[in-house]
Amino acid sequence: MKKILAILLVITMMTTAAVCALADFEPSGNIEWYITSSPGGGSDIYTRKIIEIIQANGWVTNTFLPTNLTDGGGEVGRNKVAYTQGKNADTTILTFNSGDLMPMVVNTDNRIENFTPIAMMAMDKQLLFKGEHTPYNSFAEVLEAIKEGKSVTIGGSKGDDVATYQALAAELGVEETQLPYITYDGTGEAITMLLGGHIDLLISKPAAASEYVEAGSIQPVLALSTERYGGNLADAPTLSEVGDYKDVEVPVWRGIVGPAGMSEEAAIFWSGIFKQVSESEQWKTEYLDKYKLINNFMDYQTVKEYMTKYQEDYLASLDE
Amino acid sequence: MDNLQNLLMGFATVFTLERLAVCGLGAILGLIVGAMPGIGSLAGCALLLPLTYKFEPTAAIIMLGALYYSNMYGGAFSAILLNVPGDSPAVMTTLDGYPMAKKGQPGQALLTANVSSCIGGILGMIILTFMGPMLANFGLKFGPAEMTTLMIMAMTSIGWLLGDDPLRGTISTLIGFVLASIGMDTLTGAPRYNFGSLHLMGGIPFVPFVIGAVGFSQVISLMMERYNGVEMPKDKLTIRGSLLNRSQIKRLLPPAIRSGIAGTFIGVLPGSGATAASFLGYAMQKGFKNKEPLGSGAVEGIAACEAANNAAAAGSFAPLLALGIPGSGTGAVLLGGLMMWGLNPGPLLFTNNPEFAWGLIASLFIANIVALLIAMSIIPNLVKILAVPVKYMIPIITTICFVGAYATSQSMYGVIVMVLSGIAGFFFKKADLPVAPMLLTFVLSPIFEQNMRRAFISSGGSLDIFVGSPLSTAFLVITLLLVCSPAIKAAVKKIRGPKAAQTKE
Numbered sequence: 123m124k125k126i127l128a129i130l131l132v133i134t135m136m137t138t139a140a141v142c143a144l145a146d147f148e149p150s151g152n153i154e155w156y157i158t159s160s161p162g163g164g165s166d167i168y169t170r171k172i173i174e175i176i177q178a179n180g181w182v183t184n185t186f187l188p189t190n191l192t193d194g195g196g197e198v199g200r201n202k203v204a205y206t207q208g209k210n211a212d213t214t215i216l217t218f219n220s221g222d223l224m225p226m227v228v229n230t231d232n233r234i235e236n237f238t239p240i241a242m243m244a245m246d247k248q249l250l251f252k253g254e255h256t257p258y259n260s261f262a263e264v265l266e267a268i269k270e271g272k273s274v275t276i277g278g279s280k281g282d283d284v285a286t287y288q289a290l291a292a293e294l295g296v297e298e299t300q301l302p303y304i305t306y307d308g309t310g311e312a313i314t315m316l317l318g319g320h321i322d323l324l325i326s327k328p329a330a331a332s333e334y335v336e337a338g339s340i341q342p343v344l345a346l347s348t349e350r351y352g353g354n355l356a357d358a359p360t361l362s363e364v365g366d367y368k369d370v371e372v373p374v375w376r377g378i379v380g381p382a383g384m385s386e387e388a389a390i391f392w393s394g395i396f397k398q399v400s401e402s403e404q405w406k407t408e409y410l411d412k413y414k415l416i417n418n419f420m421d422y423q424t425v426k427e428y429m430t431k432y433q434e435d436y437l438a439s440l441d442e
Numbered sequence: 443m444d445n446l447q448n449l450l451m452g453f454a455t456v457f458t459l460e461r462l463a464v465c466g467l468g469a470i471l472g473l474i475v476g477a478m479p480g481i482g483s484l485a486g487c488a489l490l491l492p493l494t495y496k497f498e499p500t501a502a503i504i505m506l507g508a509l510y511y512s513n514m515y516g517g518a519f520s521a522i523l524l525n526v527p528g529d530s531p532a533v534m535t536t537l538d539g540y541p542m543a544k545k546g547q548p549g550q551a552l553l554t555a556n557v558s559s560c561i562g563g564i565l566g567m568i569i570l571t572f573m574g575p576m577l578a579n580f581g582l583k584f585g586p587a588e589m590t591t592l593m594i595m596a597m598t599s600i601g602w603l604l605g606d607d608p609l610r611g612t613i614s615t616l617i618g619f620v621l622a623s624i625g626m627d628t629l630t631g632a633p634r635y636n637f638g639s640l641h642l643m644g645g646i647p648f649v650p651f652v653i654g655a656v657g658f659s660q661v662i663s664l665m666m667e668r669y670n671g672v673e674m675p676k677d678k679l680t681i682r683g684s685l686l687n688r689s690q691i692k693r694l695l696p697p698a699i700r701s702g703i704a705g706t707f708i709g710v711l712p713g714s715g716a717t718a719a720s721f722l723g724y725a726m727q728k729g730f731k732n733k734e735p736l737g738s739g740a741v742e743g744i745a746a747c748e749a750a751n752n753a754a755a756a757g758s759f760a761p762l763l764a765l766g767i768p769g770s771g772t773g774a775v776l777l778g779g780l781m782m783w784g785l786n787p788g789p790l791l792f793t794n795n796p797e798f799a800w801g802l803i804a805s806l807f808i809a810n811i812v813a814l815l816i817a818m819s820i821i822p823n824l825v826k827i828l829a830v831p832v833k834y835m836i837p838i839i840t841t842i843c844f845v846g847a848y849a850t851s852q853s854m855y856g857v858i859v860m861v862l863s864g865i866a867g868f869f870f871k872k873a874d875l876p877v878a879p880m881l882l883t884f885v886l887s888p889i890f891e892q893n894m895r896r897a898f899i900s901s902g903g904s905l906d907i908f909v910g911s912p913l914s915t916a917f918l919v920i921t922l923l924l925v926c927s928p929a930i931k932a933a934v935k936k937i938r939g940p941k942a943a944q945t946k947e
Contacts, residue, residue, distance in 0.1 A: 195626060195627070195628075195629070195630065197626050197633075197643070198625075198626065198643070198644040198645070201643065201644065202644070225630075229626075229630065229632055229633070230633070230643075273902055275899075275900045299902055302899050302900055302902065303899070304586075304896045304899050304900055305629055305630075305896075314581075314582065314761070314765070315585060315586075317582050317765065318581075318582030318583060318584070318585055319582075319585075320585030320586060320900070321900065333790060336790065337790050
């Protein structure tokens, strides 16, 4: 009898411990959160908003340390996170969107398998903007100028902005020398260049450009979307409105990943936290509605499938 | 006049007991963090940012401002006392700071650094207050072409300005160039010279590199020399002995003021910041009359670079406040801080939150003065470090180098880089190659490369873009003059030679 009791006790203790480990993951120490583009840009605003909501609601009381690591086009930061191991892996987070995945798989051997996908938070799209030094008033004028043989410079961030730009150039049927693209470490930097008149047009998602549109220093000229935006971006036509073209839209997903070494318990924990964020009123009004994004929350299991599939499709498209 | 009124309103916001206390606390923490090599102002601010979450926004930003400024004061301590620069602007401070400390005037060297920092910082803030938007617009004029030619100008002159032998200086500059190209391509992210190593793909981390090349290499030479080279006269290390005398103050003022003004403008430029400012301030000073030659422990040298880098810090606030664009890494951290409190930095900050924006500016003024006062009160104790015999100093500096290198990279990779660059730095010294040009080029050449390639993309590969704007043309002309100056000097000497010889007789 004693023996059976002892065995039972041991089993109970072990299962309790296992269940506790699964359900009761508590992050310890600081949360290191990496962003691979510069401050003030879209990814940066996105990350800081999520952290703000988590902290304001007290869902996680640990200190968040958001760090912008832009070296090597962001590859350095992604590598750093991918190879974080041990206990730190549970508290290391990376802002990761489709624009990060694309250059990563092209330039390096780093793959989504080196990460633990945690959540998907939103879908984003871009617009083209002009500044006060831009010699063209509308996108129709831009097309006119290109036809006359002038070159019109577009500036923007890395990754997804480049992909959208390429889709636009392909649809317009222009050479990249007529519509050269200059890559910056983040949209914030590109905005400076537009304000100074060093580039003609800016490609940006609504979030990073919003303040400047409100202040009247830049104006949208083209929505890279199948339908017009609302609010202060409503003036920008889509490409099919401008001429005999198809609309160009390359949706950008905004996700969150951790290192491959992150434990499943931690992934479940974080996925739950981000679900709470995505369901909050603050997220809807202060992020999605304000910056005109679409909610598409996915938890850690769904997003893992999604990102892996996305990578597969993208790699396949490169081989064509 | 509006601005003055706003500034006074800002001061009114800051002058409460709580906020002044917070300002003092920030200054003390900043000094401590800044004095630790390997942490530097950027990481310092990032590390201490979370501390401020508990405060109300205005108090929090005041604390951050104080922290930011005093951080830079602290950075000079290890550079001057131990010859270990904690971050890149401090490389310039070691050039004259350490020799001056070695000459038995460590207190004066530290005071010179801090008083000049204060002058530079306050000048910068004054310019920022009255010309903030203008400054920001000046920064906007710098596109890829302008930045490229500015960097060409800076890097052409580095080799000649630092050290006595232009040829050796140029060699060192070029080595810096090569080392900086290791890692990922700045525009496309393609790996270069990484030889399959994941670590090298991220490039050589700067702080371990600097700590090694300057600090650890010196430990090696101390060990090789096997004697107590510098005997500090112990009786001199009193508070009174640390004070600046009148002639030193006179020597300090002109370079500090000149560099302060120049530094403010350089600070506004995108991505250049404090390092470029302290270098250019020093370079400028080389053109003026100095009582002692620069590099031998001259008050002017310390003053010129310290004033410039603090002024640049002030200048970097102009794009941040007027346009919402952070001009420096630290600016970015502060920006992050602002956003945490639900403030949207950007073109509308001054209109929407004037109390806050001006409170920040006022707090930066006060932070400058508080940091100076606190630094002055601890300098007499700090200089005692130099009284420690060399045989104890060697293990202490070695430990600091190792910890500093580890702290920045959080991995043994940083430590390996530190040790290797220490050994390299030691051989540099043996070969009479100056280290500073290599370090500065290492910082500046990525800015150069990135901007040059952007310029070529937008011009379609044509060189015309570099003479397309008055600014970049001017930089090119200055570069040309610099390159030709030895030939011109020689020619002038030849023509005037006989005359000069006559007058000498």
